[in-house]
Amino acid sequence: MKRLQLPHWLTDTIYTITGILFSGFALKSFLVPNNFFDGGVTGISLLVHELYHINIAYVIIIANIPFIVMGAFQINKTFAFKTVAAVIGLGLCLLYMPYPAMTSDKLLVSIFGGVFMGIGVGLAIRGGCALDGIEVLALYTGKRISFTISEIILGINIIIFLIAAIKLGLPTALYSILTYYTASRTINFVIEGLEEYTGVTIISGENAAIKEQLVLTMGKGITVYKGERGFLKDSFDVSQPVDIIFTVVTRLEVRRLRNLVHDIDPKAFVFTSTIKEAAGGVLKKRARH
CATH class of the missing domain: 3.30.70.120 (Alpha-Beta Plaits)
Structure with missing residues (x-):
């Protein structure tokens, strides 16, 4: 018997919506209530939210706009359109989904917040879009300077965590680094899977x-x-x-x-x-x- 083959647009949509729900859960149930951070544009958004008390949903949408525009030129317009829809979907999810705060234990927050964030971002990537535009920025910058994409992302994240350490304390920054590491490893696992x-x-x-x-x-x-x-x-x-x-x-x-x-x-x-x-x-x- 032939396996049922879903259309590509449907599987992409399922991946993206599921990724949005997981990312919203990680943010509202783990990271935001405990003043934790992640890397990339999400980390910048969380930092702005903590420093200026602007709703995280609005900050994430606004912070991703420049990178979405870059993505339209660096990758393609289909990618940019999907990413716009995904980021707006994440903003709506953060505004209206009643996620409960799960725990205040710092170690649990750093690990499981990173895991759920990584699952969400990884699923969105499998759906053909991005919930975090940092890699688009790295791709754009990498063509103009002699650093690799990984080095650019690392440099941006170092700046984010240094600011977090200065403004909100070293322990918070260190736990947030653990969150970022957990999220990045989870993203790799979700994208590559057991069949890597x-x-x-x-x-x-x-x-x-x-x-x-x-x-x-x-x-x-x-x-x-x-x-x-x-x-x-x-x-x-x-x-x-x-x-x-x-x-x-x-x-x-x-x-x-x-x-x-x-x-x-x-x-x-x-x-x-x-x-x-x-x-x-x-x-x-x-x-x-």
């Missing part, structure tokens, strides 16, 4: 048996590079041809693959690398949104 792929490279004299097991036992596609092995310190001039095997597995399969290779050749050289996106070939992974 890992590239595995194997160099072994028993490559024929390893290739057979990878394809027939694990059902994996493989790519073979022709190389040479040897070149040791005591015998630099001695080498022999070798097939270098490359395959892609989910991170849950890495241990099984390592054990399989070790059983065939305990001396095999195996190294892994994280792959952010993978599609096509024999991979069964569904497309990201």
Whole structure:
């Protein structure tokens, strides 16, 4: 039987609405009642809210407008339109959804506030929009200066947390850094999921048996590079041809693959690398949104 395939616009809408609800829950139930912060535009909005007591819903919408305009030029107008709708939706959610304050325990607030915020932002990204425009700013700035996007985001967040430490105290700033870290890790998990792929490279004299097991036992596609092995310190001039095997597995399969290779050749050289996106070939992974 064929699986029911929802239209892309419907799945994007479901992701975005769910992301808005989670983000609103994180803000109204954890961060705002306890004067906590996050990074990025959300962090700036929370800081303005704390310092000037302006409703957080209005601040988030106004703070994101410049970045939405940047997004229209840097990415595309569809992205900008979706982001406008998502940010306004988040503002309405903050105004009208009756979220209760969950806890005043600082550690719980920093961890679970970050988790729910990360889930919300991650789901919105999977829906094709952004609830926080900081990455758009980093993309825009990165084309004009010699810093990477990660370095720009880090620099902006350092400034946010320094201001928070000066104005509201060091403990609040430190707990807020924990919130930001938790949120960023959760965002990565939501976007990549359990199926985040890992590239595995194997160099072994028993490559024929390893290739057979990878394809027939694990059902994996493989790519073979022709190389040479040897070149040791005591015998630099001695080498022999070798097939270098490359395959892609989910991170849950890495241990099984390592054990399989070790059983065939305990001396095999195996190294892994994280792959952010993978599609096509024999991979069964569904497309990201």
